[in-house]
Amino acid sequence: MSALPNNKKSGEGNGFALRWKSWMRKLQMLDIWRMMVSFGLAVATVVLIRQQSASSAYAGWKSVGPVAVQAPQGNWGGEVRIFEGDYTVTLQVSVDAFRRDTAFSDRDFKVSMDPVRLGALIRQAGPGSGIRQVEYEVHPSDVLEKPAGVHIREIRGGRLQVRYESMVSREVPVHLTLDRRGQREGWTYDCRLLQGGVVTVRGPESEVANIVSLATEPVLLQDTRAYTGMVRLQPPANGELLQYSHTQVEYEVRPEKNTMEEASRAFNDLSVFFLTRGESFLHPRLGNGEFPRVNVYLNGPSMVLKSMNPEQLRVICDLTPYTLPGGQNVRLQVQGVPAGVQVTEILPRDTLSLELYDMREPLLPGVAPAPAPEAAP
Numbered sequence: 001m002s003a004l005p006n007n008k009k010s011g012e013g014n015g016f017a018l019r020w021k022s023w024m025r026k027l028q029m030l031d032i033w034r035m036m037v038s039f040g041l042a043v044a045t046v047v048l049i050r051q052q053s054a055s056s057a058y059a060g061w062k063s064v065g066p067v068a069v070q071a072p073q074g075n076w077g078g079e080v081r082i083f084e085g086d087y088t089v090t091l092q093v094s095v096d097a098f099r100r101d102t103a104f105s106d107r108d109f110k111v112s113m114d115p116v117r118l119g120a121l122i123r124q125a126g127p128g129s130g131i132r133q134v135e136y137e138v139h140p141s142d143v144l145e146k147p148a149g150v151h152i153r154e155i156r157g158g159r160l161q162v163r164y165e166s167m168v169s170r171e172v173p174v175h176l177t178l179d180r181r182g183q184r185e186g187w188t189y190d191c192r193l194l195q196g197g198v199v200t201v202r203g204p205e206s207e208v209a210n211i212v213s214l215a216t217e218p219v220l221l222q223d224t225r226a227y228t229g230m231v232r233l234q235p236p237a238n239g240e241l242l243q244y245s246h247t248q249v250e251y252e253v254r255p256e257k258n259t260m261e262e263a264s265r266a267f268n269d270l271s272v273f274f275l276t277r278g279e280s281f282l283h284p285r286l287g288n289g290e291f292p293r294v295n296v297y298l299n300g301p302s303m304v305l306k307s308m309n310p311e312q313l314r315v316i317c318d319l320t321p322y323t324l325p326g327g328q329n330v331r332l333q334v335q336g337v338p339a340g341v342q343v344t345e346i347l348p349r350d351t352l353s354l355e356l357y358d359m360r361e362p363l364l365p366g367v368a369p370a371p372a373p374e375a376a377p
Contacts (some may be wrong), residue, residue, distance in 0.1 A: 272292040
């Protein structure tokens with residue numbers, strides 16, 4: 001009978017402990033929920049602050065254009081010439097809040113093609129002749145200057161077609177220009193170039209192709225004694241991109257009294273020019289691919305021969321009668337011979353043995369063509 005009250009007290013103690021543990025578990029769960037709610041509020045606060053910061057940093061987008069894009073000009077890298085063109089793009093920009101009310105123009109931006117990327121595109125296109133083009137895409141990094149607080153977001157119309165041509169070299173003869181205002185009556189003047197009679201011209205292919213010869217500045221004929229001197233070349237108009245192997249030549253003037261006696265004179269080392277029809281595809285094949293050179297011997301009045309210049313003679317190999325490929329023996333002709341003067345001899349030969357081939361067919365390996373013939377007028 002005495003053990004029952006003790007069991008009752010023990011049961012009451014166990015019930016209190018169980019309720020206490022239950023309350024503690026509820027408190028722990030409540031703390032976890034509070035922590036999760038606090039974390040969610042913190043994340044939402046950060047996102048809201050960033051959105052507000054972004055909205056206050058950029059006042060909006062603007063469109064600026066057309067903005068000129070600068071391309072490399074002149075004798076670029078010594079290999080190609082880049083043509084000037086109307087290269088423009090439209091810039092889509094975002095503006096910081098402090099520049100919200102600022103008006104921008106195309107003059108506030110400087111856009112230039114990257115020469116490294118442009119050069120890589122040209123090299124990738126490979127060699128070729130004539131005017132060619134590559135597509136250059138303008139990148140945000142090509143905007144070299146822009147106002148503060150402006151950010152490039154998009155470039156519209158940024159795929160530009162850039163035209164260019166190769167730089168080439170060519171040898172052309174030099175002609176001596178004479179000023180006869182000081183020429184003595186009864187005298188003739190034998191004028192010739194001693195050095196620099198051929199000059200190498202380098203420049204854009206389209207400009208070099210138009211140069212067949214170069215003239216010197218006028219040389220004044222005077223006195224009755226022989227004299228020598230140096231004279232400058234006269235560059236062609238609008239030839240700023242052309243370069244020359246030399247810009248001066250040495251000349252000699254030998255005055256002599258006029259006489260009508262018969263005499264002979266040799267004009268040495270004259271080039272042979274090939275003449276073809278404009279629509280012809282025939283081309284002469286030569287072993288070394290160079291113009292033949294000959295010596296022309298004339299006979300006539302001494303006064304006339306002494307007044308002649310080598311530049312007035314032109315040795316022609318006329319291919320206009322031929323229309324089919326094959327071997328041909330073509331007799332040389334000399335143009336520019338004054339009346340009363342005869343051609344007595346052409347050395348080493350007055351006839352060229354040529355093989356004419358069709359330019360539309362490929363050459364065999366190791367065989368060089370002759371330089372391009374001139375079209376018949």
